[in-house]
Each structure stands twice: as C-alpha cells, then as structure tokens.
Amino acid sequence: MPQAGGAAYRPGMSRHVIRPFAEADLPAAAGLLAERHREHRKRHPLLPAEYEDEQVAVVEVTALWESESASGAVLLEGDELTGYVLGAPKPSPVWGPNVWIEAAGQAVREPEHIRDLYGAAAAKWVDDGRTAQYVLVPDDAELVDAWFRLGFGSQHAHAVRPAPTTRLEAPPGLTVRRGTRDDIAVLAELDLVLPQHQGQSPVFSAGELPTLEEALADWEESIDDLDYATFVAEYDGRVIGSSVGCSVDKSSAHSGLARPDNAGFLGYAAVLPEARGRGAGRALGEAVLQWSADTGYTAVVTDWRVTNLLSSRTWPKLGFQQTFHRLHRLIGY
Numbered sequence: 590m591p592q593a594g595g596a597a598y599r600p601g602m603s604r605h606v607i608r609p610f611a612e613a614d615l616p617a618a619a620g621l622l623a624e625r626h627r628e629h630r631k632r633h634p635l636l637p638a639e640y641e642d643e644q645v646a647v648v649e650v651t652a653l654w655e656s657e658s659a660s661g662a663v664l665l666e667g668d669e670l671t672g673y674v675l676g677a678p679k680p681s682p683v684w685g686p687n688v689w690i691e692a693a694g695q696a697v698r699e700p701e702h703i704r705d706l707y708g709a710a711a712a713k714w715v716d717d718g719r720t721a722q723y724v725l726v727p728d729d730a731e732l733v734d735a736w737f738r739l740g741f742g743s744q745h746a747h748a749v750r751p752a753p754t755t756r757l758e759a760p761p762g763l764t765v766r767r768g769t770r771d772d773i774a775v776l777a778e779l780d781l782v783l784p785q786h787q788g789q790s791p792v793f794s795a796g797e798l799p800t801l802e803e804a805l806a807d808w809e810e811s812i813d814d815l816d817y818a819t820f821v822a823e824y825d826g827r828v829i830g831s832s833v834g835c836s837v838d839k840s841s842a843h844s845g846l847a848r849p850d851n852a853g854f855l856g857y858a859a860v861l862p863e864a865r866g867r868g869a870g871r872a873l874g875e876a877v878l879q880w881s882a883d884t885g886y887t888a889v890v891t892d893w894r895v896t897n898l899l900s901s902r903t904w905p906k907l908g909f910q911q912t913f914h915r916l917h918r919l920i921g922y
C-alpha cells in the first residue's frame with residue numbers, strides 16, 4: 590500500500606507499516622488514546638473520566654502535535670491505526686537537550702509495538718541532538734517493560750489517592766499547625782532540604798539549589814497567599830518540618846489525562862535530617878490530605894523521584910498509588 594508522508598517501512602515479516610505521524614492521524618490516534626485511558630481508569634478511577642471520550646482526547650493529542658518541533662510515528666495494520674508515539678522538546682534547560690513523550694504522547698494496541706514506533710521516531714530526535722529522553726508511561730506492566738527494553742529506566746512517579754474520609758491526627762508529642770510569618774526563617778531553611786537531599790546520591794538531581802536569601806524572599810512574598818496551605822510540625826517546641834498543599838491545577842507536571850479532577854496536591858514536604866523517622870513526615874503529609882478533604886477535594890495527587898529513598902518510601906505508606914512512570918534514557922554512552 591502506498592504511504593503518504595515520507596519513508597515507510599515494514600518491521601520484520603509482519604503486515605505492519607510504520608510511517609511518520611501526520612495531521613490526518615489525529616482522530617485515530619485520539620481513539621486509541623481514549624481506549625488506553627479507559628483501561629487505565631479501571632485501575633485508577635480517580636484519573637479524569639472525560640478523556641475516555643475521543644472528542645476530548647483529540648484536544649490533548651492535537652495540542653502535542655501542534656507544539657514546537659513535535660514529531661512521531663504511527664503504526665498501521667491494514668487501514669487501521671493501531672499505535673502512535675509523539676514527542677516534543679521542553680524549552681527548560683534543566684532537562685538537557687531533550688524530547689518528552691507526554692501522557693497523551695503514546696497509545697498502542699500491542700505493547701511490543703511501542704518499540705517499533707520509538708525506533709522509527711527516535712532517529713530524528715537523536716539526529717536533532719535530542720539525546721535526553723523522557724516518557725510518561727501509564728502503569729501498564731507490559732508497556733513499562735517494552736520501554737525498559739528500549740534502554741529507559743524509572744526516574745519519577747506520579748501518584749494519587751482519595752481524599753481521606755475520617756479525620757487524621759498527628760501522633761502524641763508532635764504538633765502540626767499552619768505556618769505563620771513568624772516561621773519564615775525555618776520555612777526558608779526547610780526549603781533547601783529537598784534540593785540538598787536530591788542533589789546527593791542516589792538522586793543526583795540537577796535541580797537548582799536556591800540560596801537561603803532567595804528562599805527567605807520567596808516566603809516573605811508568599812506566606813499569606815491563600816492558594817497555598819503551609820503546615821509546620823513542632824517537636825519539643827521547635828519546628829522540624831514543613832509541608833505545602835495547593836490545588837493540583839498549580840502543577841504543570843500534572844496535566845491533561847494525568848491530572849485527576851477536583852484534586853489537592855501535596856506539593857512540598859521536608860523534615861530536618863536529625864528529626865526524620867519519628868512520624869513528622871507522615872503527620873505533615875496527612876495535614877495536606879486533611880486540608881484537601883476540608884477544602885472539598887475528592888482526590889490528592891503527589892509525585893516523587895523514585896531514586897529519593899525517603900519520599901519514595903514515605904508517600905506510598907500514606908496511601909498514594911502510582912498512576913504514571915516517568916522513564917528516562919540518556920543516549921550516547
């Protein structure tokens with residue numbers, strides 16, 4: 590069958606044809622994405638229902654397709670589109686010379702086919718120098734395994750849980766309360782704790798470490814911002830940790846079909862190193878869960894670096910279930 594849109598090739602002996610993604614593929618790709626999302630929601634009903642509708646899913650795929658320097662591939666079986674992948678770079682320098690496959694950037698009937706699709710699409714990405722590659726994969730074990738066999742490994746977890754329905758209280762000896770202007774000095778100190786921790790082994794994150802002065806200035810400006818709920822934990826009359834809750838809409842990392850409806854967001858938490866392991870992290874996380882329930886949210890979202898040995902163990906204990914894996918591959922070595 591003749592193919593439009595450039596080089597088509599047939600992997601192996603199958604009747605599959607792979608060719609570059611084209612605008613005319615958007616409706617069929619959206620149909621597949623809606624199908625994928627219906628399966629995903631069977632495991633995670635808190636993910637937004639609207640994207641089960643291909644008329645809504647098409648908006649997401651179209652936005653990706655229209656983003657700067659987007660490209661990808663589709664797989665056809667006969668006349669039917671049964672897989673696609675779409676990637677585009679993010680401008681921020683923190684990700685390196687990158688390409689991202691976002692939550693709406695892939696769907697396949699057969700997980701193994703993502704390897705053929707990536708094989709076709711990645712040639713251009715690497716030719717363009719985009720050697721730092723990121724992909725958001727639903728927690729479908731076969732799909733994750735297929736990406737694993739493309740050289741990708743786990744970097745980050747996206748997770749959700751229902752808002753609590755019974756009241757959560759801090760353990761004896763620990764007080765959790767709202768942060769006030771009087772707490773600014775320790776809040777600023779605690780703001781450095783996460784980037785400091787994540788700069789070390791085994792996270793080795795390249796995230797920027799603010800100075801104490803910058804953190805102080807930030808808190809001076811934002812402490813009264815009603816869109817954010819700040820909590821501090823006190824032990825023996827001294828603040829040892831903080832957490833921040835807000836609407837998930839404030840987080841660009843959670844968007845489209847990876848953003849649960851009506852959800853609160855556990856956006857930050859840190860406990861001073863010498864005070865860890867006494868339940869303060871749990872109590873601070875639970876303060877944000879309780880605030881989310883009191884605010885009327887039905888779900889709570891958070892995310893973590895999977896190489897962060899502390900957060901990756903703490904948040905699942907608080908009932909968060911992983912919905913998406915962000916996988917990463919660095920090419921060239």
Ligand SMILES: CC(C)(COP(=O)(O)OP(=O)(O)OC[C@H]1O[C@@H](n2cnc3c(N)ncnc32)[C@H](O)[C@@H]1OP(=O)(O)O)[C@@H](O)C(=O)NCCC(=O)NCCS
Pocket residue numbers: 782783786857858859860861864865866867868869870871872892893894897898899900902903904906
């Ligand atoms: C993540 C962090 C806030 C947790 O605070 P903490 O006071 O040490 O945690 P807690 O003592 O309340 O423990 C919370 C739960 O996680 C578990 N947990 C915590 N650290 C653990 C570890 N190293 N190994 C196994 N389980 C661990 C605890 O057993 C506890 O579960 P339980 O209540 O069911 O027993 C804290 O470790 C921290 O500040 N880390 C550095 C910054 C950071 O990673 N922040 C999170 C941003 S995403």
